[in-house]
Amino acid sequence: MTVGGLGYYVRLLGVSIRTSLITSMQYRVDFVIQGVMSLLWTALAIFPLLVLYGDRTSVAGWDFGSALVVMGLFTIMRGVLEGAINPSLLAVVERIRSGSFDYTLLKPADAQFLVSTTRFDPWHVTDLLAGIGIIVYAFVEMGRAPGAGELAAALALVAAAVAVMYSLWILIVASAFWVVRMDNLSFLLGAVFDAARWPIHVFRGTWRFVFTFIIPLALMTSFPAMALLGTLSLRTALLSLAGSAAFFMVSRTVWTLAIRSYTSASS
Amino acid sequence: MIQVRDLKKHFKVHKRPPGLAAALRSVVHRTYTTVKAVDGVSFTIERGERVGFLGPTGAGKTTTLKVLSGLLHPTAGEVSVAEHRPQKRAAAFLRQITLVMGQKQQLIWDLPPAETWSLNRAVFGVAPAEFDRTLAELTELLDLKELSQKPTRQLSLGERMKCELAAALLHKPTTLFLDEPTIGLDVAMQVTIREFIREYNQRHDATVMLTSHYMDDVVALCPRVIVIDGGRLIHDGDLRALVKSMMPDKRVSFAGAMAADVIERLGRLVTQDSARTTIEVPEDRLREVIGHLLAGEGIGDLAIEDPPLEDVMRKLFKSKTADAS
Incomplete structure (x- = not known):
């Protein structure tokens, strides 16, 4: 077997997911708790929407059904964040602190790949299901269905959204090499991410600018939702894809610099 | 083969004076000092040698091992291990070496060691048949049969160390850097680990560089010792000759x-x-x-x-400190 190449990394990902599954099976109660939590959070998330749309039909140009689609995408993205991204983040920061991160650097595989696939929390698949459920319900409520083109565009934008979220997370892990303690940073990202449950047009002025270009929350939920609803311009869609690719490259560069600083400075 | 020429590793560290006022001042204005962890060390180790790497705490042993295994970039000097420059961390290099740190672990805490082993098999790209053969050999040498399916958290320190060694050796490295592999273990387990290291070295003609606070490990395993103190080499040669010249x-x-x-x-x-x-x-x-x-x-x-090696070392370090001052 060769080391390196796409096949090698696909195999590694498989082994890593398998290991995570075995770990999760040891804590079956988690599955039940996770399922209940997922339903609870979803219900809690929809509640303010119900209040908001109780006596009006449109908020910042978004009707109830469209806002619900954003909420569905938010639930999906939260599932990705907490199921596939955060567990590895916490594991890696712990490793950096305890020094066993050295073992990661001794492996003949890309360190960023190893770090990113350290741990998955498969029970968060309930979030994905809840999110899809909300979106389906929203379209039923609106009395229509998205077309194939809209669906494809939405999927592409969801992929871009995951790339952006992952890149943000890699930037945080990279910062851990310098500051070691970065719990606050990850909490901050979690808190900021919460704003992605609202359509981007709800925010005005500075905040809309920040959430579109600096911490691109718009790219994570609103744009995929608009693609699904058929209201996203082609220009915005293409810019989003290009932007997420650029974000990914930046995070990769910062990561490489961080590893170099780690290997040249730590004791 | 390991070749080290005039290796230097300096760290810039933030000097933190005691007290709250000083701590507050250091938030704004930081003073840095350079710590010369390794300061001009040279040696050559041939393939198949077992070398004890000794020195008091803070002498630069771990730093040197980290440079040799590619975890740290040298500040100056030339380092070559198995015909590679370690700091490039090439996959071909990493597949030939291993670093075992007695104080740190790579086994997944919640799972049996067998899961970490199969993860490492995938990462190192070991073919299944080859993996089974190596695992069978390690299982026999380290008596792992009962341990491989127990969750790591339920293993004793000594059992865990045996499984750590297996995890570190499943890709059959030819160069072993062992940093305190027997730390905290009882005497019987120390002997087991020692015997295993010797057996591995002989079966695979592997190069072994070992640090240990237990001089018995060194006496039993290493015909040659390299001694450093304050980042500098103070002895390199036959262990018995060292004992004889000092005491x-x-x-x-x-x-x-x-x-x-x-x-x-x-x-x-x-x-x-x-x-x-x-x-x-x-x-x-x-x-x-x-x-x-x-x-x-x-x-x-x-x-x-012979006088115990501990006494020899104490005398050696004392005499070198006296020379320096």
């Missing part, structure tokens, strides 16, 4: 009582209690002293030994 006298111990003035005539008194007396005797007087002791009334259980 040429033999230690003779025996059970039974003997008058103080008689002891004084035989050699230098090291320890004495009601049961046992230990004296130091120059090698050329050994025959005469032993003869005298054997002829003595009520003297028994005679033993002749």
Whole structure:
């Protein structure tokens, strides 16, 4: 077997997911708790929407059904964040602190790949299901269905959204090499991410600018939702894809610099 | 083969004076000092050698091992391990080496060691048949059969170390860097690990570089020792020659009582209690002293030994510090 190449990394990902599954099976109660939590959070998330749309039909140009689609995408993205991204983040920061991160650097595989696939929390698949459920319900409520083109565009934008979220997370892990303690940073990202449950047009002025270009929350939920609803311009869609690719490259560069600083400075 | 030429590794560290006021000041204005962890060390280790790497705490042992395994970039100097430059961390290089750190672990805490092993199999790209063969060999040598399916968190420290060694060796590295592999283990387990390291070294003609606070490990395993102190090399060579040059006298111990003035005539008194007396005797007087002791009334259980390596090291470090000042 060769080391390196796409096949090698696909195999590694498989082994890593398998290991995570075995770990999760040891804590079956988690599955039940996770399922209940997922339903609870979803219900809690929809509640303010119900209040908001109780006596009006449109908020910042978004009707109830469209806002619900954003909420569905938010639930999906939260599932990705907490199921596939955060567990590895916490594991890696712990490793950096305890020094066993050295073992990661001794492996003949890309360190960023190893770090990113350290741990998955498969029970968060309930979030994905809840999110899809909300979106389906929203379209039923609106009395229509998205077309194939809209669906494809939405999927592409969801992929871009995951790339952006992952890149943000890699930037945080990279910062851990310098500051070691970065719990606050990850909490901050979690808190900021919460704003992605609202359509981007709800925010005005500075905040809309920040959430579109600096911490691109718009790219994570609103744009995929608009693609699904058929209201996203082609220009915005293409810019989003290009932007997420650029974000990914930046995070990769910062990561490489961080590893170099780690290997040249730590004791 | 390991080649190190004039290796230097300096760290810039933030100097933190004690006290709250000073801590507050340091938030705004930081003063840095350069710590010379390794400061011009050179040596060559041939394939298949077992070398003890010794020095007091903070001498630069771990830093050197980290540079040799590619975890740290050298500040200056040339390093070559298995014909690679470690700091490039090439996959071909990493597949040939291993670093075992007695104080750190790579086994997944919640899962049996077998899961970490199969994860490492995938990462190192070991073919399944090859993996099974190596695992069978390690299982036999380290007696892992009962351990591989127990969750790591339920293993004792010694059992965990055996499984850590297996995890570190499944890709059959030819260069082993072992940093305190026996730390915290009981004597029986230390012996097991020691025997295993020797066996691995002989079966695979592997190069072994070992640090340990237990001098018994070094005496049992390493014909050659490299000693560093304050980031500088202070000895490189045969272990027995080092002992002989630092402490040429033999230690003779025996059970039974003997008058103080008689002891004084035989050699230098090291320890004495009601049961046992230990004296130091120059090698050329050994025959005469032993003869005298054997002829003595009520003297028994005679033993002749080299002075313990701990004492040799203490004397070595003390003399070098005296040289420096």
